[in-house]
Amino acid sequence: MQPSAQRPLFKWLAAASIVTASGAAFAQAGTYPTRPVTIVVPFSAGGGVDAMARVLAEKLRTVLGQSVVIENKGGGSGMIGAQAVVKAPADGYTLLMGSAGETAVNPFVFKSRMQYAPQTDLMPISLVVKVPNVVVVNPTLPYKTVDELIAYAKANPGKVRYGTSGVGNPQHLSGELMARQANVELTHVPYRGASNQLLDVIGGNIEMTFVSLAGARQFIKDGKVRAIGITSPGKSALAPDIPAVFDSASLKGYSLENWFGLFAPKGTPAPIVARLNAAVLESLKDPTLAAKLKDLGGSPSPMSPEQFRDFIKQESAKFGRIVEEAKITPDN
Structure with a gap:
């Protein structure tokens, strides 16, 4: 067969394979999921x-x-x-x-x-x-509000350690944004998940953490940690009793979800x-x-x-x- 005669055949085969693959995908979706x-x-x-x-x-x-x-x-x-x-x-x-x-x-x-x-x-x-994330601290610590936390951090550079679920995630960014906006030094401690960082706040190994309300809710209810702020832009209807960091005097306008x-x-x-x-x-x-x-x-x-x-x-x-x-x- 001459090359010129092969080209239409190749085009037909290519088109047929596309149609077959597309048809297979739709057929697969029609029965999906089967396991x-x-x-x-x-x-x-x-x-x-x-x-x-x-x-x-x-x-x-x-x-x-x-x-x-x-x-x-x-x-x-x-x-x-x-x-x-x-x-x-x-x-x-x-x-x-x-x-x-x-x-x-x-x-x-x-x-x-x-x-x-x-x-x-x-x-x-x-x-x-x-x-939104919740800022929680060990309930035995002297600060009960975000403004008191910032005042303590200013007086004790680097002594406030905050845990997150890892380097670069939104919890870490929440801490960096807080440190930069309030002009304080906070020490970042990365973990593999929320449960371990919460346990370390409870145990006094770190001072605070940024964690989802889902991960902290039961610990807050049980009084094992103290929630001092939520990172939504204004108070959240999901947790109306927790003040927004956004409204604190030292971090006016702060938000990160x-x-x-x-x-x-x-x-x-x-x-x-x-x-x-x-x-x-x-x-x-x-x-x-x-x-x-x-x-x-x-x-x-x-x-x-x-x-x-x-x-x-x-x-x-x-x-x-x-x-x-x-x-x-x-x-x-």
């Missing part, structure tokens, strides 16, 4: 991301008609779990319940050390909740992403689920994949400015 779905939480059990992922999974089991399993893969400021999802088959059966840290902040902190690119290696499915969303590996067929997005949106419409998320300190915030992608870009730009101004590096 359990795993949601990877890139932090240890007991923290805010973990708690909300488990609540969402309960509803998704009903909506998807399959088991939804939570797998905790903590460490590396959320990057170990995120990277595991990036490397997983792009078939909709391994998902990430990601926070702002490993998806919007870490590229600015870790740069070339990153082994994945969040905006290209992860496919946004939907934002799930926005989550975290958020959690669902992601799939790059290359996941669009019909499966659409199916998952529809499942999340349907789940978040359920009043019982919404009430549980609010009780955990999260504001349900469903989005389309396109809206979520745009939201991440905006948040990345905001967090990137804080990282640059505070000169945050992996060694902070």
Whole structure:
């Protein structure tokens, strides 16, 4: 066969393979899921991301008609779990319940050390909740308000240690923003998850932590830690009894919120992403689920994949400015 005669055949075969692949993807989405779905939480059990992922999974089991399993893969400021999802088959059966840290902040902190690119290696499915952090301290310490904490920090440079779930995540940025805005020296102590940092606040090993309301609520109720501020822009309806750092005299206008969303590996067929997005949106419409998320300190915030992608870009730009101004590096 002459080359000129082969070209139409090659074009036909290429077109046929595209149609076949597309048809297979739609067929797969039509039956998806046929086995359990795993949601990877890139932090240890007991923290805010973990708690909300488990609540969402309960509803998704009903909506998807399959088991939804939570797998905790903590460490590396959320990057170990995120990277595991990036490397997983792009078939909709391994998902990430990601926070702002490993998806919007870490590229600015870790740069070339990153082994994945969040905006290209992860496919946004939907934002799930926005989550303000709570500033909690050991109840035996002398400061009972944010202003008293700042006064103590000014008088005792570096002696206020604050724990976070890892370098460069929104909790770390919350501490750096506080230190810069109040012109005080705070010492950062990174952990693998919220539960350990809370235990160390209770035990007196560190003075305070920034943590999601979900992770701290029971400790606050039990009087094991004292909540002195919430990082939302103004008082939060989720915790009206906790004053906003925003309103304190020493940190006027301060605010920084975290958020959690669902992601799939790059290359996941669009019909499966659409199916998952529809499942999340349907789940978040359920009043019982919404009430549980609010009780955990999260504001349900469903989005389309396109809206979520745009939201991440905006948040990345905001967090990137804080990282640059505070000169945050992996060694902070």
